[in-house]
Every structure is written in structure tokens, then in C-alpha cells.
Amino acid sequence: MLSPFLLCLTLVCGALAQDNQPPKRTEPVAAPAAPAVVVSGRVVYEDTGQPASRHRVQLIAAEALLNSRPGLRIPTAITNERGEFSLRTLGAGEYYVVAESADQPGSGRQVVSVLNRSGDSAADAAKLEQFKKKNLRITVDGQHSVEANLRVPNPHFGTVSGTVFDATHQPAARATVHVMSKGGDSFGRSVLTDDDGRYKIFGLPTGEYIVSVSPPSKEKRDPGRPIQFQGSPGATYFPSTLLLRDSPPVVVQPDVDTGNVDVTLMSRALHSLAGTVRMRGDNRPVTNATLRLSVVQINDPASDTSTVVAEHPMSNYMTSTDNTGRWSISNVPDGSYRLYVQPAPSEPAKPRFVQVTQDVRVEGNDLEDLSIEVSEGARLSGIVVLEGGGAPPQFINVTASAYQPHANSIVRINEAGKFNLTGVPTGEVVVSAMVFPQEKFYVKSIEANGLDLLRNNLPVAESAEIKDVRIVISTNVAVLTGRVLSWTGDKPVAGAHVMLRRKGDDKVRLLGGKLSAITDEHGVFTLSAAPGDYLVIAWRSADGPQVLDAAGNLAEQRPAVTLLPGARKEMDIRLPW
Numbered sequence: 001m002l003s004p005f006l007l008c009l010t011l012v013c014g015a016l017a018q019d020n021q022p023p024k025r026t027e028p029v030a031a032p033a034a035p036a037v038v039v040s041g042r043v044v045y046e047d048t049g050q051p052a053s054r055h056r057v058q059l060i061a062a063e064a065l066l067n068s069r070p071g072l073r074i075p076t077a078i079t080n081e082r083g084e085f086s087l088r089t090l091g092a093g094e095y096y097v098v099a100e101s102a103d104q105p106g107s108g109r110q111v112v113s114v115l116n117r118s119g120d121s122a123a124d125a126a127k128l129e130q131f132k133k134k135n136l137r138i139t140v141d142g143q144h145s146v147e148a149n150l151r152v153p154n155p156h157f158g159t160v161s162g163t164v165f166d167a168t169h170q171p172a173a174r175a176t177v178h179v180m181s182k183g184g185d186s187f188g189r190s191v192l193t194d195d196d197g198r199y200k201i202f203g204l205p206t207g208e209y210i211v212s213v214s215p216p217s218k219e220k221r222d223p224g225r226p227i228q229f230q231g232s233p234g235a236t237y238f239p240s241t242l243l244l245r246d247s248p249p250v251v252v253q254p255d256v257d258t259g260n261v262d263v264t265l266m267s268r269a270l271h272s273l274a275g276t277v278r279m280r281g282d283n284r285p286v287t288n289a290t291l292r293l294s295v296v297q298i299n300d301p302a303s304d305t306s307t308v309v310a311e312h313p314m315s316n317y318m319t320s321t322d323n324t325g326r327w328s329i330s331n332v333p334d335g336s337y338r339l340y341v342q343p344a345p346s347e348p349a350k351p352r353f354v355q356v357t358q359d360v361r362v363e364g365n366d367l368e369d370l371s372i373e374v375s376e377g378a379r380l381s382g383i384v385v386l387e388g389g390g391a392p393p394q395f396i397n398v399t400a401s402a403y404q405p406h407a408n409s410i411v412r413i414n415e416a417g418k419f420n421l422t423g424v425p426t427g428e429v430v431v432s433a434m435v436f437p438q439e440k441f442y443v444k445s446i447e448a449n450g451l452d453l454l455r456n457n458l459p460v461a462e463s464a465e466i467k468d469v470r471i472v473i474s475t476n477v478a479v480l481t482g483r484v485l486s487w488t489g490d491k492p493v494a495g496a497h498v499m500l501r502r503k504g505d506d507k508v509r510l511l512g513g514k515l516s517a518i519t520d521e522h523g524v525f526t527l528s529a530a531p532g533d534y535l536v537i538a539w540r541s542a543d544g545p546q547v548l549d550a551a552g553n554l555a556e557q558r559p560a561v562t563l564l565p566g567a568r569k570e571m572d573i574r575l576p577w
Contacts, residue, residue: 038145039138040086043079043099045154051083052152054202056102058111059087062094062137065114065128074111078102092142096135099150103157103203105187110134116436117394156254161200162261164193164213171197172265176214176230178314181207182249188314190229200257208249211238213263218272218330229318233298234331240264242303268302271362274328275370277321277341279353285325286374288350291341293317293360298335320344334362341372343423352423353377355407377409378424378460382448382469384417384433388566390475393441397434398471400424400458426464428457433471435512442512442530444472454508477513478531478563482571483523484538492523493575496540503533503560531565538573 039059043052059075077085079099089095100107114131117124138146160179164172173195180188193199212235217228237247238261250261273293277286295315317329342355354377360367384396401408402425413419431453435441446453448469460466484496499516502508513529536559559573 036145037089037091037140037142038086039075039089039095039097039140039148040084040145041097041148041150043083043085043150043152046151047154051079051081052099052101052154053079053081053083054102055079055083055085055099055152056107057085057087057150058098059089060096060098060111060115060135061090062096065096065131072115089140092140095138095140096132097138097148097150098135099152101152101155101157101203104155117391121391154255155203156206157203158206158252158254159200159202159257160204160209160211160250160252160261161198161257161259162263164197164199165262165264166215167265167267169264171195172213172216173197174216175265176216177201177263178212178214178232178235179204179209179250180212180314181205181209183207190314204252206252206254208251210244210247211250211261211263212236212247213238213265215265215270215331219328228320229316230331231293231295231317232314233295233317233335234268234270234333236263236266236268238263240266242266242268242300268300268333269364270331270333271364272328272330272366272368273332273360273362273370274326274366274368275372276325277327277372277374278325280373280375285321285323286353287321287323287325288344289321289325289327289341289353289374290344291319291321291327291329291339293329293332294338294340296336296338296359298333300333300335303333332362334364336361339370339372341374351376352409354409354423354425357405375426375462376423378426378462378464378466380409380421380424380431380458380460380466380469382419382467382471384413384419384471384473386417386473386475387444388475390440393435393437393473395436396473399432399434400460401430401432402427403430404428424460426460426462429460430509431458431469432509432511433473435473438512439514439528440477441473441475442477442510442528444474444530446471454511455506473512474530474565476531476565477528478565479568480527480529480536480561480563480571481568482525482573484519484525484573484575485523487574487576492519492521493540494519494521494523496523496525496538496575498525498527498536498538498573500527500529500534501537503535506532529563531563531567533560533562535560536571536573538575540575 043055044050045052057077057079064072075087077087079085098111100110114127136148136150138148140146164175166172173193175193176190177199178188178190179201189201191199191201212232214230214232214235217230236242237244241247250258252258277289279286319327319329321327337360339358339360343352353374356374358372380400386392396413397410398419399408399410400421407425409421409423411419411421431446433443448458448466484493484498485491486493496519502510510530514527515529517525517527519525561569561571
């Protein structure tokens with residue numbers, strides 16, 4: 001068994017008394033300690049042989065590749081500056097040693113991909129073979145430690161480092177440093193300065209970056225609040241300006257530390273927000289709330305962030321409630337904001353509540369006692385039934401969503417196919433199911449008390465408890481494959497968009513299947529959907545989304561197809577220009 005467990009041993013001592021003889025005393029004997037089996041080694045770059053620091057090294061049990069299960073424990077370590085790592089194994093067996101840069105965007109995707117089955121046995125087998133060829137396999141006998149040395153591709157990242165000073169030119173400890181790439185591909189990172197105001201940001205691809213610093217939080221770091229992030233609206237730009245246009249870009253080179261990027265914080269009017277989240281009715285504090293403060297408009301004449309920060313990826317402030325329901329956010333400039341309050345996803349065992357949104361305006365003063373009231377909402381429970389043959393889905397999520405205002409509750413079904421949603425919003429609620437892999441399944445029906453929830457919303461009242469919702473998932477998706485070709489010459493059109501749109505006036509919601517795709521270099525596409533009649537719409541990327549608007553008016557000019565349960569059809573599509 002791969003998941004961690006605790007083994008308790010109870011020794012019962014005694015002897016039967018015979019002929020008035022006293023019972024023999026048996027002393028407990030400690031079992032010999034199991035040897036500490038460690039997998040250790042060094043990771044170096046394959047092109048230079050230099051140590052690969054900050055690489056995530058993981059041990060994947062070979063048997064888990066064939067039978068992955070929830071709660072799988074994966075020993076993990078991060079290499080030090082010498083590229084060294086040490087992992088304690090879970091026991092004897094065969095393991096794969098996987099190393100990936102911890103700073104690489106999407107790091108860990110290789111492991112997630114190989115452990116999650118897609119439902120396509122051929123694709124899964126090919127992915128598994130590629131994983132086995134790429135990664136080192138070792139044997140652990142449970143008695144002896146193992147050395148494993150790895151060579152990995154060099155991403156040739158650069159770093160940025162420097163020191164942050166406050167307005168009196170003293171080191172600013174625990175200030176938040178942001179770097180954001182210039183150009184179309186937004187990429188950014190944030191770190192806290194140490195006690196001496198120093199920072200270093202790793203894993204930066206080559207390019208130009210904007211560096212800014214948010215002042216240290218006015219609140220002391222509270223372990224009871226696991227989420228605390230200072231957004232960039234109150235930041236000072238490198239080297240010491242409130243105007244983005246006056247901040248020179250910092251150039252990052254491969255394998256080079258761009259040092260001495262020092263920032264001196266400028267004095268500016270910044271404010272604090274604080275308050276309490278409580279449950280409606282009994283007024284008890286909510287201890288599992290996360291809060292996100294999003295910019296609507298900043299009104300600060302000393303800074304040009306009013307025109308650029310609203311859509312900045314790092315403009316959000318994040319925090320969470322403590323064990324008394326209290327929360328706080330620091331360093332907020334004057335302006336209009338929107339505060340989003342929702343249950344912490346990391347604490348599913350705690351009671352959920354309905355998400356709420358509240359507009360906040362900051363005008364020259366701190367806001368110290370913002371009271372936010374949330375409700376327990378409703379409960380919705382039922383069962384999911386799988387219809388048809390083939391491999392079962394990896395997981396199924398059930399969601400109940402409201403859109404005015406927006407709120408939702410989501411849960412994964414258990415092994416028995418049952419689900420229990422709490423914190424369900426009130427009003428007109430849309431009930432959905434998401435199956436993974438999506439292209440292999442479709443939602444055939446969702447019903448509650450005789451109401452068809454694929455065509456109707458579910459009316460939900462406060463504190464209601466709705467039971468016996470029944471969801472049917474089918475494996476009998478229909479598949480449409482083909483090519484997109486030019487109107488003349490039958491040349492394959494790569495990168496074309498292809499989409500299925502349901503014909504007729506049926507208002508059924510389509511859940512599952514793969515309703516859109518982009519053609520490969522050979523012009524080939526594959527779509528899947530619930531049985532029914534569809535329009536097939538294809539367009540080049542340059543045509544833009546207006547093609548979809550025109551499709552409804554030109555339905556008779558679009559190719560149509562009838563897809564039957566479990567059937568597979570082929571169709572070539574020619575673009576008329």
C-alpha cells in the first residue's frame with residue numbers, strides 16, 4: 001500500500017494461574033527498527049555538467065503507473081546549490097526517479113500526465129512508454145540505500161537579485177518584489193525580501209522585465225492565515241518611481257544573475273482594510289474563507305498605475321480569515337475595488353458557504369471594520385450512474401452554479417458514485433457534471449424531482465435540502481473525424497478551428513465530448529459529442545470569432561451531420577476562401 005499509514009501494536013501480557021501459582025510476567029519486546037532506506041544523488045545539466053539546483057526530484061512507484069489511486073504518496077525533494085537531493089523511500093520495489101525544474105512553468109505536469117489516464121488506451125500506452133524511456137528506473141530492496149545520478153536538460157534561466165530599502169534607506173524586510181515580463185506573453189513571479197531586505201528571483205526566461213516592490217505588510221505574519229499576498233497597486237517601480245514609464249526594463253540573460261536591481265520605496269498614501277467574515281443567522285466566525293481584492297479603478301494622481309494596473313496579473317491582493325474570522329489587507333491606494341469571498345479550497349472538511357462579492361471604495365482612510373455576512377446556502381445530493389461499456393472515467397465533478405450574482409459549489413463524487421454539495425447558492429441554479437477525460441463521455445441526463453436539469457434551471461431556496469438528484473453519464477459518444485481542405489487543390493489547412501453546434505431549437509445543454517478542435521499540420525481534426533444533429537463550422541484563426549455569429553444566419557450553407565450513439569463518421573470540410 002503506497003499511502004501513508006500508522007501501525008499500532010498492542011501487546012497483551014498474561015498467563016493463566018494454575019495450582020495457585022502466580023502468573024508469569026511477559027515483558028514487551030521492541031521490534032527492531034527498520035533500516036532507513038534513502039535514495040540520494042546529484043542532478044547536473046546534460047550540456048554543461050554543472051549542478052542543477054532548484055530541481056524537483058520525485059520517486060514514482062512503478063506499480064502506481066499501472067494502478068494510480070487517490071492519496072498516492074510521492075516522495076519529493078528539491079536539489080540544493082550543488083544539485084544534491086535525498087529521498088526516503090516508502091519500501092522495497094521498483095521506482096522511477098523524475099527530475100524537473102521547480103521554476104519551469106507547468107512543472108510537475110509530466111508526473112500528473114502519466115498518472116492520469118485519458119481513456120484512450122493507445123495514447124496512454126504511448127505516453128507511458130515515453131515516460132519510462134525518459135526517466136531512470138531503480139530497484140530498492142528495502143535494506144540498502146541507493147544512489148541515483150541524473151542528467152537533465154538545461155532551461156538556461158536567468159535570475160534577478162537586489163536589495164529593497166524603505167524611504168529612510170533602511171533595508172525593508174518582508175517587502176514583496178514583483179517581476180513581470182514585457183510583451184504579449186505575461187509571465188511573472190513574486191518573492192518576499194529577507195530580514196536584510198535582499199531578494200533573488202529564480203527561473204526567469206530570457207527577456208525584459210518590469211520590477212516593482214510592494215511595501216511590507218502592516219500586519220505581522222500570522223501562521224493562522226495561510227494565504228497572504230500583497231498586490232502590486234501600491235508598489236514602487238525600479239529604481240524608485242511611481243511612474244511605470246520612468247522605470248527602465250531589467251534585461252535577463254540566460255544563465256546569468258542580473259544583480260544590483262535595488263529599489264528604494266517611495267512614500268505614498270496607502271491604506272489598510274480589515275474586517276470579519278461571519279455566518280448569517282448564528283453570527284459565528286467563518287474560519288475557512290479566502291478573500292481576493294481586485295482593482296476596478298485606482299485614483300492616485302502621484303502614480304500612473306490608475307491606467308495600467310487594473311488588468312495587471314499581479315494586481316490582486318489575497319488573504320484569508322484566521323480562527324476568529326478576522327482578515328486584513330495592507331498597502332491599498334485610493335480607488336474602487338471588488339472583494340471576492342469564498343470557501344478555502346484547501347479545507348474541504350469545513351462547512352462551505354455561498355460565495356459573495358462586495359464593492360469597496362477607499363478614499364483617504366483605512367477601513368478597519370468591514371463586516372461580511374455569508375450564508376450556508378442549500379444542500380444538494382444524489383448519485384451518478386455510468387451507462388455503457390469501456391473504461392470508467394478518472395473522476396467526475398458535480399457543480400451547482402448561479403450567475404446573478406455569480407456563485408458556485410463543486411464536489412467530486414465518491415467511490416460509490418454519490419455526491420453531497422453544500423454551500424449551494426440560492427435562486428435559479430444550473431446543475432452540471434464534468435467528466436474526465438471529457439472527450440470520452442457525455443452527460444445523458446440530470447434529473448431532480450422529475451425536472452429535466454439539462455433543459456431547465458433548478459429553483460433553490462435558502463437552507464433547502466434537495467435529495468435524489470440523478471445524473472446519467474454515457475460512454476456512447478459519437479466521434480466525427482476528417483480534414484479541413486482548401487476550396488481548390490485539396491490542400492490541408494493546418495491550424496483551422498472546427499466546431500460542432502447543435503441544430504434546432506432544443507435548449508439542451510451539452511456536457512461532455514470534445515465540441516471544438518484545431519487541425520494539425522495535416523489538416524486533421526477529431527471531435528466527439530452526444531448523439532444528435534449538428535452544424536459543422538470551420539474557420540481560419542484570422543477570420544475571428546465573428547464567423548460564429550454569421551453561422552446562425554447561414555445555417556443552410558454549413559455542412560450538417562447526424563451523429564448516432566457510439567458511431568464514428570468521417571467528413572472533409574472545404575473552406576470557401
